[in-house]
Amino acid sequence: MRRIIVSLSVLAALGVFAGCGDDEVPPLTADEFASQANAICKDHAAQVAEKRKGILPITSADQSAEFTRDVAVPSVRDSFDDIEKLREPEKDKEKIAKMLEAGNKALDIAEEELKDKERAAVFLNTSTEEYKELRKQFNEAARELKLNDCADPE
Numbered sequence: 293m294r295r296i297i298v299s300l301s302v303l304a305a306l307g308v309f310a311g312c313g314d315d316e317v318p319p320l321t322a323d324e325f326a327s328q329a330n331a332i333c334k335d336h337a338a339q340v341a342e343k344r345k346g347i348l349p350i351t352s353a354d355q356s357a358e359f360t361r362d363v364a365v366p367s368v369r370d371s372f373d374d375i376e377k378l379r380e381p382e383k384d385k386e387k388i389a390k391m392l393e394a395g396n397k398a399l400d401i402a403e404e405e406l407k408d409k410e411r412a413a414v415f416l417n418t419s420t421e422e423y424k425e426l427r428k429q430f431n432e433a434a435r436e437l438k439l440n441d442c443a444d445p446e
Contacts, residue, residue, distance in 0.1 A: 319379045325388075326438040329375045333442035336371040340364050357412035361403065369399050371442070384437060391433035398426035 320328065343363050350356050372392050380388045401423045405415035415423075427444065434443035 317379055319381050322381045325381055328378055329439050330441040332371050332374045336367045340367045353413040357406050361406035365399055365402055391430055394426045394429040398423055
């Protein structure tokens, strides 16, 4: 009988604490969100830069495409995933979702274009119109949200 009571007490406690998840954590303020998202982007950019140092000099379009495909694109996607995990401000949820959607779609295009050597060389020099438009949407939203470390340099 004592085991049952202890077991029920443990289950009851687990049930009480189960309600203490992410739903009860207040969303970040816009400034807190910007600060944390910018830190994420800076960290990922620093990791890419460090990896790039290890292979310099990059002497061919193939080498550049391979680095972009295998290192830069996954790192940017990871930064988007990390930003998505933040408790965004309620008023900016839709804007953040659209920004990350545009960014991920641009990365999908980049990954696809960088698979083929011929297309990769062209893509690295000119990109596609759809890619440029998605990057523009991402950058505009990022700057509006004060995520300047996440946007492309102007």
